[in-house]
Amino acid sequence: MTDVEQVEVVAAHHERATLRVGDTFLKVDADQARTDTEVAAMALAPVPTPRILWRNPPVLALAALPGTPLGRLGTPSTASSAAWTAAGATLRTLHNAPPPPWPGRTPDETAAHLDAECAWITTNAVLPTEVVTRNRRIAESALRPWTPAFTHNDLQLAHVFTADNKVTGILDWSEAAPGDPLFDLATLTLGHPEHLPAVLAGYGPDVDLDIIRAWWSLRSLLGIRWLTEHGYDPNTPGCEADILRTQALRDRLHR
Template identity: 65%
Template sequence: MDEVEVVVAHSERATLRVGDVFLKIDADQTNIDVEVEAMALAPVPTPEVLWRKPPVLAIAAVPGTALGVLGKPSPASPAAWAAAGEAIRTLHDAPLPPWQGPNLDEITSKLDAECDWLIKSGTLPADLVTRNREVAEAALRPWIPVFAHGDLQITHIFVDDDDKVTGIIDWSEASRRDPLYDLAILTLGHEECLPDLLAGYATDVDVDIIQGWWSLRSLQASRWLVQHGFDPNSPGCEFDVLRARM
């Protein structure tokens, strides 16, 4: 009998794995609604939906291996990263999803609130927060929205031994977004992989904007991570990303 593996668990959601089946339990069914619809619309490999009975969504495991994990060097080849870039470009070229994403004012307001908390709580030195808030400004500009994954962490793209993308998982934050946001989240903490990713993405991008998203994402996510039992100060994780901008 397969064992039950807790993939992730916190107060908002939990994901369990039993054999080749993942059970996603979410307190907010809107997240599951988005995930199911996004996977149906996305022109890239996604998990098969097996069944849904709120608050549980059951999906099949995708084949292959994740590009890596945050905090450790990626074991994936340059060709695999290029394949990921090509898949992301395919997604970004697809028709927009029918729902909106966060707008510039919302992102800026949340960023400033998180920076204020990081300083007042003593979680990070003020000069580190201030410097990264300056770097983040590059990302805070108008953009042409695309169909974006919205949470394209390195653990969310799977490739096979032939360096082909076999699946992209966790679509609950898919929406209309800046395309460079997806590229930045995937390479967060793996800056050395950005050239290979962009080779597959095959369009010119402003790396200063990607660096801005690295800082913005790390600043914005740190409080949530701390309050939900994760450690952004682990080697190679969010705090190191912020320190790299100093």
């Protein structure tokens, strides 16, 4: 690393930051419990994860993954259908594994969180009330009992790396816990519904598509305040606010 001349800021906000120095990622997190979860989850997960180089709190050093991410929310994905299918198959492997031994969020806890976020969005006039109301109704379908699986719980497409149509690794395990496997599928395809068939070709057909659509609404509603308070714009084209508007329009047209 003595020849490295540049430090790249991958992501940064007041809770944590990720820097890249050559082939090393340095994750700096104010909450070491999150890092504890990430390290433990990567040790348990039966899928490719980054290699831990060292840990010196508050810094966790990870080796860079080969390949490229499936894409990013708000921009078209250039990954092949085969790469998306490989991601679905890898996700099935994760969900078939025994869940981690720490607790996950229950449907009742998620419902309470959703109520609070919808109230905040409406009070602050971030989105039209109709958009919030329709998406809140769509989201209710996801709030049913589920059989807990080993879930990543933040499986954004930017966290899944592939090369030669194979998954080379999955990043950012700090939210991993027992949870609803359909939430992972929904997060992976959020804003990219056109790739859901390819994902399911690898994952398997026993999936309720209405629940995935419900999680699209629910995850987007839960993310609006966090994005706003951490310096991100949820109104960026193709991102959470656009997804909520699209979901509301679809709901209006089908009622």
